[in-house]
Amino acid sequence: MPTGLTTWPSWLPGWWSTADYDVAREVLQRGVATLLCLAFLQALGQFRPLLGERGLQPVPAFVARTRFRDAPSLFHLHYSDRLLVVVAAAGALAAAAVVVGLPQAGPWWATTVVLLSCWAGYLSIVQVGQRFYSFGWETLLCELAFLVAWLGSPDVxxxxxxxxxxxxxxxxxxxxxxxxxxxxxxxxxxxxxxxxxxxxxxxxxxxxxxxxxxxxxxxxxxxxxxxxxxxxxxxxxxxxxxxxxxxxxxxxxxxxxxxxxxxxxxxxxxxxxxxxxxxxxxxxxxxxxxxxxxxxxxxxPAPGAAGAPTAPAAYVVVVGAVVLVLLVLxxxxxxxxxxxxxxxxxxxxxxxxxxxxxxxxxxxRRRDEVVVEGSLAERPGPDDWREYAFRGKPGEVGRRPPQVAPYHLRLDWVLWFVPLGVSGPWIGRLCRRLLEADPAVLRLLRRDPFDGAAPRWVRLRLFRYRYTTPDERRRTGDWWVRHELGPLVDPVRLADLAGRSA
Incomplete structure (x- = not known):
């Protein structure tokens, strides 16, 4: 390998680089980029009703009470639903470009720039995502995106x-x-x-x-x-x-x-x-x-052999600095x-x-589920309540649990934690949005029992679920057995919530 200002001496690749992980680089870059693309697309579909300007946990209120240094995010500088769409759409396109190998066809830094932009965009989303982005796989994807950004291209x-x-x-x-x-x-x-x-x-x-x-x-x-x-x-x-x-x-x-x-x-x-x-x-x-x-x-070819890719000095220095930072952290x-x-x-x-x-x-050891119901009746009786159906979480006992992963149904997941005592003001905002028949929130559900009409009342009940036994399944065709534990949120009308934050 020639020496000089742009490449390193011939002895360097023997310990710094390897010719045995080219497949690993492809797997990491394209695999992580695929997950990033999926995550950005999910943000396009779910972020605004959950966290947008009229979301269940609005980002503007969060950034107003949170210091930038505690949760660095582009949205600390400015948040709007339109900007969220721009960031998520740009992130999805950038990640898709890595999946098909476009930036990898250029110099090493092109792939790094594209993946770092994906990392910065998704980190910005996660940092303001509050309860709905509080899962370990969000942090894992951020760490992975940063790490694979430095793998460069086949030129190195x-x-x-x-x-x-x-x-x-x-x-x-x-x-x-x-x-x-x-x-x-x-x-x-x-x-x-x-x-x-x-x-x-x-x-x-x-x-x-x-x-x-x-x-x-x-x-x-x-x-x-x-x-x-x-x-x-x-x-x-x-x-x-x-x-x-x-x-x-x-x-x-x-x-x-x-x-x-x-x-x-x-x-x-x-x-x-x-x-x-x-x-x-x-x-x-x-x-x-x-x-x-x-x-x-x-x-x-092995590192340093004729025809093998060489490591530019800038690449060696940058990767060394990044690894040193990761080591300290x-x-x-x-x-x-x-x-x-x-x-x-x-x-x-x-x-x-x-x-x-x-x-x-x-x-x-036990499965407790939140069941959300509404009613059109002025004075609803026991038979006047209709159940909202969610896309992933258990509801109707005859519905087989669906396969949704790697897609992430954030509202469904967060509702699983409510019976465990993990809740917050967002529950009241959910009730309000259902009473308003908010189209964005209703799109998060599998079925609106009122076909877009606004119910007069909404309530939340708690049920204990268990799987049917094989014999019960043969007799009834059901996947679940459930019985009511009691009310979680008593029936409320929109007028009852008028004094609360919109």
């Missing part, structure tokens, strides 16, 4: 430091989830957690009923498999190949089971992308997979893993560059 070799950074992210993601379970709930230690989980998870999928009714010995096996995958397998990431490839493959398989049995937005898919990126080009070639990509990667997340008071899904700095992850540190 893959920096091995970034390969290690990706391993560190998967290590925190899996080990953090495993430790929070082991520390958080005895059901994970006595192997009974999966006796409940398939039934009580926030949003079951079409196969969740079947998974719940698998034999108890299988549920014990699931828990043991979870502990092995999340507590032991991540350590393989720090050993020589092919062991990191084995770890990545195990993660992909176990996350695939979670995709089949639940709806966790893009959490499982992001983890699958990370797991697949742990597999080296040599292993892909040996497995005969990724024909055309892995084959080309397997024939690629890793201190608190690393300490969190070792802490007896481990935090779950936590950020330790406002840009969410290196975070703590985890899921289901406690498992709910």
């Amino acid at each position: 070799p893959v920096p091995f430091l970034l390969v290690l950074a990706a391993r560190w992210l998967l290590f925190r993601l899996e080990l953090g989830a495993g430790l929070i379970k082991w520390r958080g709930d005895p059901a994970w230690r006595d192997l009974t957690a999966l006796d409940y989980h398939h039934e009580t998870q926030p949003m079951p999928g079409p196969l969740s009923w079947h998974a719940h009714h698998l034999p108890r010995w299988w549920h014990r096996t699931e828990v043991v498999g979870n502990h092995v995958t999340q507590l032991l397998v991540p350590w393989l990431l720090w050993l020589p190949q092919p062991l990191p490839s084995v770890a990545g493959g195990v993660v992909v398989l176990t996350q695939g089971w979670l995709v089949l049995t639940g709806n966790f937005a893009w959490l499982n898919w992001a983890t699958i992308v990370l797991g697949a990126a742990m597999v080296s080009d040599g292993v892909w070639a040996a497995l005969g997979g990724w024909v055309g990509i892995a084959g080309a990667a397997g024939d690629a 890793s201190a608190r997340p690393a300490a969190n893993l070792a802490s007896a008071h481990q935090k779950m899904n936590a950020s330790f700095e406002p840009l969410r560059l290196v975070n703590a992850y985890g899921a289901f540190g406690s498992v709910t």
